[in-house]
Amino acid sequence: MTRIRYRSVMSIDRDRGASRRRRAQWGGALLAAIAIVMTPPLGIGSYVLGVAAAGYPLDGTGVAPLAVAVVGGAVGLALVVGSALIVSALVARPRPRPVTTAGAVSLIAGTALLTALPLAPSVVLGLMGFPYLVAIALMGFGASACASAWMRSGETAPGPRVESxxxxxxxxxxxxxxxxxxxxxxxxxxxxxxxxxxxxxxxxxxxxxxxxxxxxxxxxxxxxxxxxxxxxxxxxxxxxxxxxxxxxxxxxxxxxxxxxxxxxxxxxxxxxxxxxxxxxxxxxxxxxxxxxxxxxxxxxxxxxxxxxxxxxxxxxxxxxxxxxxxxxxxxxxxxxxxxxxxx
Structure with missing residues (x-):
């Protein structure tokens, strides 16, 4: 029987020397931030980019062109960097499990779909929210698969508590x-x-x-x-x-x-x-x-x-x-x- 000796309250950051896990953390955090910003009505990104894509006059909707440029650029950069970090962490694994690989691909695909939906034609967005459900399902499966891979990867035993x-x-x-x-x-x-x-x-x-x-x-x-x-x-x-x-x-x-x-x-x-x-x-x-x-x-x-x-x-x-x-x-x-x- 395997007994886990120690686990941090909320983190996978114990292995500071494991750059592979740190890259996965950064990639996951960036993609999770995109999900928050781009999921309507939770995030402001879907509204800002949706208004711009629909061709509405930005001054009449309270959305400035600068906001569109900043939000669009930040979301696009986070998607590219986050996906690259997760892929690099996956490639660095000695023997990537099929479930982990599928989870990483699903997570990236779901985030990319969620990012692109505000820019999609109205006929796509009119499908009773189905595209958003697909994106959320892909991200949910990917996050669960990646989290289960981390749970199986072992924990870090703490050393003695220091003064600080x-x-x-x-x-x-x-x-x-x-x-x-x-x-x-x-x-x-x-x-x-x-x-x-x-x-x-x-x-x-x-x-x-x-x-x-x-x-x-x-x-x-x-x-x-x-x-x-x-x-x-x-x-x-x-x-x-x-x-x-x-x-x-x-x-x-x-x-x-x-x-x-x-x-x-x-x-x-x-x-x-x-x-x-x-x-x-x-x-x-x-x-x-x-x-x-x-x-x-x-x-x-x-x-x-x-x-x-x-x-x-x-x-x-x-x-x-x-x-x-x-x-x-x-x-x-x-x-x-x-x-x-x-x-």
């Missing part, structure tokens, strides 16, 4: 405070945007008070309900870093650096979800304004555009923080397995 790896309550408290502040600050900004900046940006020179007064009682109630619902969900998400901190302390083998990294990832993920779900909370308000106060401009306020962009950025940052964080300060050894004889 001691638990420091002040450092842990500061990490938790910053991680909690990220979703809370987005919640506060999003509330102001929903009640003030957003209504003013969607109408022709009216103040927020005039917009709310012009709505019917039912429309105003539905709009407030949507915003309040988003605020409640956001408040619950802001508790995620504290929950992770409590759970991480219950893992005896977890290094303090791993606990802090788990809290940072939770904060980035919570902030990303708060920002990403903001449009859901304000959707009813936008529809009510469009029906009640023509001419409806349909434009985003400046803060709303920032919030939408931050959602994709924070979620992608959470992926990078989880996969590519600095290893805990320990004297690590080579990947080993401890074999316990069975009777």
């Amino acid at each position: 790896d001691r638990e420091r309550p002040a450092t842990l408290a500061a990490t938790l405070a910053v991680a909690t502040l990220i979703p809370l600050s987005l919640l506060a900004t999003g509330l102001v945007e929903a009640f003030v900046w957003g209504p003013e940006a969607q109408t022709d020179g009216l103040t927020a008070a005039e917009v709310w007064a012009a709505l019917s009682a039912g429309d105003a109630a539905a709009a407030r309900a949507g915003i309040i619902g988003w605020a409640v969900i956001s408040a619950l998400l802001s508790l995620l870093p504290a929950l992770v901190a409590v759970l991480a302390r219950r893992i005896p083998d977890a290094a303090p650096a791993d606990r802090r990294r788990a809290i940072r990832v939770a904060g980035l993920f919570a902030g990303g979800m708060v920002a990403t779900l903001h449009w859901v909370g304000t959707f009813s308000l936008g529809m009510s304004i469009a029906d009640t106060l023509p001419p409806y401009t349909g434009s985003l306020s400046g803060p709303a555009a920032v919030i939408v962009g931050l959602g994709s950025f924070l979620l992608a940052s959470a992926v990078f923080a989880a996969l590519l964080g600095r290893p805990a300060a320990r004297a690590h050894t080579s990947p080993v397995r401890e074999v316990t004889p069975t009777r």
Whole structure:
């Protein structure tokens, strides 16, 4: 029977000398970031490139040509580099398993399809979302196959804990405070945007008070309900870093650096979800304004555009923080397995 001696709370970064695994980590992180940015309505990339591909006037949709160039260039570069890193890591394996090879190919193909879909003709996008389901299925199979290959590749036994790896309550408290502040600050900004900046940006020179007064009682109630619902969900998400901190302390083998990294990832993920779900909370308000106060401009306020962009950025940052964080300060050894004889 094979018994795993040690496993980091959240990482495959223990083998710092194994460049093959590091390349696979970087490639996987880049492709995961593309999936976040390009999956509608999760990421802003699909909207930005879709508007440009449809031929809409960019100034009338709140999408600047610079944003199209930056998003398109970043996504294309990440796809090329991420795919090259995964292929190089696969080729470097002594005996690549067929399942691992198929998983890597599936992961790259699914990511490439997801990236290309916003640029596809409308007839392709009108197939009830089927192309997106195919892309997600390919990526899911590829990620599962690659993850299973890593699980079979052995773990790293930790060396003795060094002085810099001691638990420091002040450092842990500061990490938790910053991680909690990220979703809370987005919640506060999003509330102001929903009640003030957003209504003013969607109408022709009216103040927020005039917009709310012009709505019917039912429309105003539905709009407030949507915003309040988003605020409640956001408040619950802001508790995620504290929950992770409590759970991480219950893992005896977890290094303090791993606990802090788990809290940072939770904060980035919570902030990303708060920002990403903001449009859901304000959707009813936008529809009510469009029906009640023509001419409806349909434009985003400046803060709303920032919030939408931050959602994709924070979620992608959470992926990078989880996969590519600095290893805990320990004297690590080579990947080993401890074999316990069975009777």
